[in-house]
Amino acid sequence: MIRSTMQRVPLSLNQILERAGRLFPGSEIVSRLPDKSLVRHRFADFYARARKLAAGLRALGLKKGDRVATLCWNHYAHLEAYFGIPAAGGVMHTLNLRLAPAEIAWVANHAQDRFLIVDDVLLPLLEQFRAQVNFEKIVVVPLTRARVTAPFVDYEAFLAAAPDEFDYAPHEEDDPIAMCYTSGTTGRPKGVVYSHRSTVIHTLMANQPDHWGLGARDTVCAVTPMFHANCWGIPYACAMLGVKLVFPGPHLHPEDLLDLFAKERPSYVLGVPTIWLTMAQLLESQPEKYKLPPGMRMLVGGAAVPESLIRTYARHGAHVTQGWGMTETSPVGSIAYVKPELLASTDADARYKLYATAGLPAPVMDIRIVGENGAAQPWDGRSVGEIQVRGPFITGGYHDTPADPEKFTADGWLRTGDVAAIDADGYIRISDRTKDLIKSGGEWISSVEMENALMAHPAIQEAAVIAIADPKWGERPLACVVTKPGKSAAADELRAHLAGTFAKWQLPDRFEFLDAIPRTSTGKFWKAKLRERFK
């Protein structure tokens, strides 16, 4: 039997770090500190410091596979952890600082985190759960330059004291490098463990020209937290290609971001829709004060992006690319762009419709939508089912968690819990999370479509539609809305607005006018909270 003559060399994150240091020593990393000043590093620093971190962890006794947790905002030191911890053979575990302290503790204990790297400004948060966890050593990043006192170790002193000599930990490509717990809007968080292999393949795949498309001329501002599905994998691509990175640190208010954009002029930014919704208000209300860098591209994911928001940013010169994915998918599972055969036949309106979908399935991955009858549905734009995916950067289980047929099919596909139709062109339209579906009188109502329609109303800032139990119909939709400052809209007016797109029986009987929609730890609308409040 003939065999391939290709070398059997494992894919490796270390190869990306070596490349970053050797080929792109002059590329920049800009980080905003808690006092809002900017600190600048070069990839040469990043390379040397990531290796120092690895050498220091090794000297501390880190063994292959040991988990090193981070509790950090987005900045240079977090990037060093992304590469330094795996270089030593460790597994970087990004803790979600927006979880409740008890939940962070639960996650750290479940992952058996041995060491912690934490921002000094997050020490008050750490204190709220430190008694419940058991880190052998806590290294503090001195972002404020305040003195770090025992029992903590100063991150800079830790790097300075680390051996200069360092050899990468030997590894196979399936060895783990990072883990991230799902944000868990229901049930306990569950840990996804990424490998060298999954990370390298995902990076190469997600940075294809039609997807992220990052290259030498780009400057990336990563607003997506680095504890949120590895910042969607963007830092790996930037390191591989020498792309300048701008980190906002703890300053995620739209005013601060716009100020940072004006200073560093990113060509590419990424974050969840809620941040861009608020920023859009500033851009619209104070066009003289706030401007986006010309031609800025925006990668928006984590929740559906209303077409109205995409159009708003287009008016301000920015192009929104929407993607779908989850912690379990590394995370890029689909991305919205106009495919070749539709370029000639679509006008601007038709393209906005495409941009408002979850996009086309990513390469190197299989996807299917499975209906209630358990059968794969046709791609006809009408047949709805659960998205199921399979591929080398898709999780096949959860760390230290019993196999769960609710999460994986018998033939090994991930059950995402997202419900969608795929049209004949391959564009995915997500109608709901399984648990957010509204079934009224035996028929489905898409909360996502209704929310997008409501947010297209000129008076509405945010909208979340939930199912409310109903003795007659099973469930009925309830719309929670937030009006724009100085605007108002009566329930009847909103119902009339929706009547253009929805059947009469689908219209919400009840509207709740709120000051804000509650957010999950990763910035998504927290519908479970709303269901509890209005049940």
Next chain:
Amino acid sequence: MIRSTMQRVPLSLNQILERAGRLFPGSEIVSRLPDKSLVRHRFADFYARARKLAAGLRALGLKKGDRVATLCWNHYAHLEAYFGIPAAGGVMHTLNLRLAPAEIAWVANHAQDRFLIVDDVLLPLLEQFRAQVNFEKIVVVPLTRARVTAPFVDYEAFLAAAPDEFDYAPHEEDDPIAMCYTSGTTGRPKGVVYSHRSTVIHTLMANQPDHWGLGARDTVCAVTPMFHANCWGIPYACAMLGVKLVFPGPHLHPEDLLDLFAKERPSYVLGVPTIWLTMAQLLESQPEKYKLPPGMRMLVGGAAVPESLIRTYARHGAHVTQGWGMTETSPVGSIAYVKPELLASTDADARYKLYATAGLPAPVMDIRIVGENGAAQPWDGRSVGEIQVRGPFITGGYHDTPADPEKFTADGWLRTGDVAAIDADGYIRISDRTKDLIKSGGEWISSVEMENALMAHPAIQEAAVIAIADPKWGERPLACVVTKPGKSAAADELRAHLAGTFAKWQLPDRFEFLDAIPRTSTGKFWKAKLRERFK
């Protein structure tokens, strides 16, 4: 020990074919036929026909790993073979139609090719070696629509008769899909066998935005023969992303190519320098008649590209990207572009200097240059050594050939035989093939640099510099030159021209004025022929 939770799904070429058919059915494939007419297929046809080919081969008795040879120009059916043969579990073996018939026979026998797909216009070539080979079945692509007679099988009839039902052959990711013999300017050709894994990783890597950068808006014209290192891997990327492909068929004369470019307006073309050298003459001499599509990008590889040629194309609105690689490297090993930290500091002249190098090493691959002392050389732009590479798309041996320490190091790196320096920025400057090196009085002279300098002279069309044995100095350089039509230059004038860049002792003592430089089967200057002639 913690384990990655990622799914263990093999990388697969079949996944690309499925994607091409499902997501991009409307993308176009344009092929030029022998009569110069154009035939158009859609990816929907390509998908269905590639699977029919696979089903037909299976019905013919193809077993896992069986080699199916192709002896074809670039066109739709060759693309179908790229995917259909592996889909059936076979290994596509592209025969180089520019080799001597006896050598083609040797290669086919060495590979143990079981079936052959051949263009009808190449049957006269086949007849020259058919008695020496033993194909069980020969399938003829009826490009001229002439009737195919026994014992041959018509390709269209073969597809029509193939079963409609087809299941992909099960495979691991290291299983072979294609093989290509090195053009073998010295010694017997040697076979490189690619796998699903190497092909998928190479495709994703080589299509990063700074490299090929192919996306939805591109139209690619593949002038590089499909038997030349799998057309550099470009067809795989186009299939993955739905990029329109234009194939020139047997018509590779610059006039024909310019006519094809005017008709189909490619945004991206690829081929070896010799074709573009001749085309440049047409563009320069008849600017009213010939025009390139605006903004066309050109991927040029297989031999060094003189800076003068890059500047010529820039005057005609096209950007030349030079790459280095070989059959053994899948083939992309490096690619020339301006890296981020040099964008601000380089003017146009400095950038042309970068474009005239072999570029920056590719990602997901290790590179070193090893000096005569066996040590890795520093990246200082001066220290010269053999390029050695390692990675998942680099060959680690040759098909059915004893291990050769001349080709692979003890630690498993490929010895490329190319000699280069790498500068502090990471740009590779190839000075020679090991066998083309000129050592005069104990010092090296770079034939490539001298050729580029000669080709920058206004009267010189082509130049090849070779080593001639010399009793006193060991070797001395001899310059073979071809002048442009209607131009001439005396040896003394050329020596004076070179004296600007080269030391006096490096200048050639002897110039030979030829009508043409002989070419190898893949269009490179054939220096072995010149050395033989002038020894």
